[in-house]
Amino acid sequence: MVARVRAGLGVAALAGVWLAGAQGAQAFTAYVTNEKANTVSVIDTTTMAVTATWKVGRRPRGVTLSKDDKELFVCASDDDRIDVLDTATGKVVRSLRSGPDPEQFILDRSGNPLYVANEDDSQVTILDIEKNKVLAEIPVGVEPEGMGLSPDGKILVNTSETTNMAHFIDTKTFEVIDNVLVDARPRFAEFSNDGKILWVSAEVGGTVSIIDTGTRKVIKKISFKIPGVTDEQIQPVGVRLTSDGAKAFVALGPANRVAVIDAKTYEVQKYLPVGQRVWQLAFTPDEKQLFTTNGTSNDVSVIDVEALKVVKSIPVGLLPWGVAISKK
Amino acid sequence: MRVSPSLLLALAFLAGIPTAQAQEPEAPAGASPPAPAPQAGGDTHIAMIYRPVPAPSSYDAEAEPEDLGVAGARMAVKDNNTTGRFTKQTYALDEVALEAGQDAVAAAKDLAAKGVKYFALTLPAEEVLAVADALKDQDIVILNAGAPDDRLRGADCRANVFHTIPSRAMQTDALAQYMTLMRWRKIFLIVGPTERDKAYADALKNSARKFGLKITAEKPWTFGPLAKARGDTPTRAEAMVFTRGLDYDMAIVADEEGDWGDYVPFRTVDPRPVGGTQGLIATTWHPTLETWGAAQAQNRFRRQTGRLMRPLDYQAWAAIRTVGEAATQKKTTDVGVLRPYLTTPDFSLPAYKGVSLTYRPWDHQLRQPVIVVQPKAMVSVAPEQGFIHQRTPLDTLGTDEPETTCKLK
Numbered sequence: 218m219v220a221r222v223r224a225g226l227g228v229a230a231l232a233g234v235w236l237a238g239a240q241g242a243q244a245f246t247a248y249v250t251n252e253k254a255n256t257v258s259v260i261d262t263t264t265m266a267v268t269a270t271w272k273v274g275r276r277p278r279g280v281t282l283s284k285d286d287k288e289l290f291v292c293a294s295d296d297d298r299i300d301v302l303d304t305a306t307g308k309v310v311r312s313l314r315s316g317p318d319p320e321q322f323i324l325d326r327s328g329n330p331l332y333v334a335n336e337d338d339s340q341v342t343i344l345d346i347e348k349n350k351v352l353a354e355i356p357v358g359v360e361p362e363g364m365g366l367s368p369d370g371k372i373l374v375n376t377s378e379t380t381n382m383a384h385f386i387d388t389k390t391f392e393v394i395d396n397v398l399v400d401a402r403p404r405f406a407e408f409s410n411d412g413k414i415l416w417v418s419a420e421v422g423g424t425v426s427i428i429d430t431g432t433r434k435v436i437k438k439i440s441f442k443i444p445g446v447t448d449e450q451i452q453p454v455g456v457r458l459t460s461d462g463a464k465a466f467v468a469l470g471p472a473n474r475v476a477v478i479d480a481k482t483y484e485v486q487k488y489l490p491v492g493q494r495v496w497q498l499a500f501t502p503d504e505k506q507l508f509t510t511n512g513t514s515n516d517v518s519v520i521d522v523e524a525l526k527v528v529k530s531i532p533v534g535l536l537p538w539g540v541a542i543s544k545k
Numbered sequence: 546m547r548v549s550p551s552l553l554l555a556l557a558f559l560a561g562i563p564t565a566q567a568q569e570p571e572a573p574a575g576a577s578p579p580a581p582a583p584q585a586g587g588d589t590h591i592a593m594i595y596r597p598v599p600a601p602s603s604y605d606a607e608a609e610p611e612d613l614g615v616a617g618a619r620m621a622v623k624d625n626n627t628t629g630r631f632t633k634q635t636y637a638l639d640e641v642a643l644e645a646g647q648d649a650v651a652a653a654k655d656l657a658a659k660g661v662k663y664f665a666l667t668l669p670a671e672e673v674l675a676v677a678d679a680l681k682d683q684d685i686v687i688l689n690a691g692a693p694d695d696r697l698r699g700a701d702c703r704a705n706v707f708h709t710i711p712s713r714a715m716q717t718d719a720l721a722q723y724m725t726l727m728r729w730r731k732i733f734l735i736v737g738p739t740e741r742d743k744a745y746a747d748a749l750k751n752s753a754r755k756f757g758l759k760i761t762a763e764k765p766w767t768f769g770p771l772a773k774a775r776g777d778t779p780t781r782a783e784a785m786v787f788t789r790g791l792d793y794d795m796a797i798v799a800d801e802e803g804d805w806g807d808y809v810p811f812r813t814v815d816p817r818p819v820g821g822t823q824g825l826i827a828t829t830w831h832p833t834l835e836t837w838g839a840a841q842a843q844n845r846f847r848r849q850t851g852r853l854m855r856p857l858d859y860q861a862w863a864a865i866r867t868v869g870e871a872a873t874q875k876k877t878t879d880v881g882v883l884r885p886y887l888t889t890p891d892f893s894l895p896a897y898k899g900v901s902l903t904y905r906p907w908d909h910q911l912r913q914p915v916i917v918v919q920p921k922a923m924v925s926v927a928p929e930q931g932f933i934h935q936r937t938p939l940d941t942l943g944t945d946e947p948e949t950t951c952k953l954k
């Protein structure tokens with residue numbers, strides 16, 4: 218493992234030198250947080266190579282971009298803050314008071330505020346990122362993590378990993394309006410593009426719950442079977458839906474697969490082999506590629522969304538956790 | 546810091562709690578309700594009966610903290626209450642720290658008379674049995690978090706007792722699986738003088754049989770508590786010599802009291818790894834466990850107690866969380882509903898082990914991965930890859946249904 222990491226860093230460093238000027242027609246930039254390296258790996262999505270490695274605070278996990286893609290937000294969990302980086306320079310320009318142990322967050326559709334799950338503190342913090350001011354702290358279940366926002370921005374959903382609920386929060390009043398019990402250790406919440414359906418993964422339960430957001434009832438539970446992989450190894454985490462509502466991709470943790478699901482029938486169509494302990498996923502803005510973070514193999518897999526094939530594995534830093542992709 | 550907005554929100558939120566998952570707490574049936582505790586809240590009382598560890602007589606780098614075990618129970622009650630906010634279930638922990646000579650049975654009966662239905666114990670096997678038998682006509686649940694004795698899952702099993710601590714058999718099976726993986730097949734077994742040491746040795750022998758390992762040598766430890774001896778004690782030559790001339794891959798020490806096991810590593814004549822109750826051990830929790838969300842539990846515990854979480858803390862946490870998790874799932878804290886539910890396949894406890902933990906219906910043992918650790922690092926997790934079972938790989942650890950001698954009553 219150590220040897221592999223060193224090799225990976227070596228490649229990354231080299232890539233940084235000779236790919237610094239590479240430009241493609243549809244080039245986007247992927248940002249990957251490395252939980253144990255306290256860095257962000259910057260990847261050119263066309264060349265599929267690391268172009269830079271940026272230093273951030275301790276235990277970087279959740280990552281997202283400002284609406285204009287000029288700023289990168291990184292949860293520095295062990296420093297109890299959110300680092301804001303200038304995507305042009307890679308420098309931390311300021312830090313936000315996120316509350317203790319920020320893990321995941323999601324930006325309001327308008328670009329402000331930021332909704333933050335404070336994992337160690339059983340609360341969701343609502344943070345004005347311009348004024349760096351806490352607007353509200355909302356008590357939720359134990360170990361809040363997953364954060365989903367309805368397309369109209371009116372409903373925020375937080376999942377609590379030990380309480381095992383999806384908490385529905387009104388973004389106007391900042392009140393919890395409902396709680397839906399799901400399977401063990403819910404990690405991620407993702408709304409369908411029409412806002413009617415919420416997908417919630419349960420890592421230990423091994424399922425994805427499909428929740429009707431109108432009735433707030435679980436209408437379907439998706440489970441997974443992979444030949445040669447024990448049920449215990451199937452641990453769903455990251456969920457992403459194509460914007461046309463046709464397909465869903467679910468990262469299955471130590472099963473080392475990403476499941477491809479028909480988002481209409483909820484049938485699993487395919488399992489794509491990726492790196493080890495795959496957690497988070499992000500599409501390129503054109504939805505032609507899907508990037509996966511593979512924590513144990515310290516790399517990122519790139520999936521060709523149309524061909525449903527893994528086309529590349531890119532070594533990054535130690536324990537890659539989150540990924541966000543900019544339009545630039 | 547920033548208390549007021551958060552408090553206001555909490556209040557506003559509590560007032561407007563939704564009804565979808567809401568649930569009125571059950572009034573305790575039968576005996577008189579618990580004494581009113583207006584400020585403490587807590588409609589569901591969970592008792593924690595334990596014996597505080599006496600302070601060490603002199604400096605002890607590894608001294609057990611006074612709140613060992615009960616600190617985990619306190620964290621679990623907090624966790625139960627955080628979740629309970631959304632289900633309108635509130636919990637209180639009734640702590641009973643037994644003094645020397647104080648009877649666990651009397652304390653348990655007293656609490657039961659006040660309406661307490663759930664009891665977590667970190668007590669020796671005899672006391673667990675005594676409490677279980679004294680309360681056997683009442684509908685209560687006892688959670689054994691401290692006694693690994695196989696007999697509590699075998700001939701002396703009880704219908705009202707559930708075990709969150711892995712049995713000795715599970716612990717030695719975990720070590721045996723690791724040795725099998727490493728192809729360390731020949732064992733030199735060193736057995737201490739106490740009953741618990743002998744029980745550990747018996748479990749190890751069973752595990753060796755089960756996984757095809759061989760005990761090529763067995764000797765009693767007769768040199769006293771050398772691990773507890775002062776550092777200026779001269780090295781005892783005979784303790785080194787007694788490992789001479791043996792054919793083995795790994796030495797296993799059976800020293801549950803921790804008197805001498807730590808003396809053996811690096812002092813064997815032949816360079817061999819040492820495991821068992823010291824050295825490479827099989828356990829439930831370790832400071833270096835951080836996967837499967839364990840880092841969050843480690844942080845939460847350290848913030849609440851100012852120290853690191855230990856196995857007994859974790860086992861007590863799992864005991865109290867068993868009640869909370871079952872109550873969340875069944876939307877009631879009624880023991881009449883929860884007790885039978887615990888052994889159904891529908892109940893499972895997420896407990897930072899990567900899989901949900903369930904109770905074996907045949908002996909009420911909590912199925913769980915067992916971590917194999919050395920003092921400074923995790924080494925492996927049992928069940929090891931490749932050990933398979935028709936039900937779940939977790940059942941390759943401990944006594945399986947066909948072998949059980951338990952008749953629950």
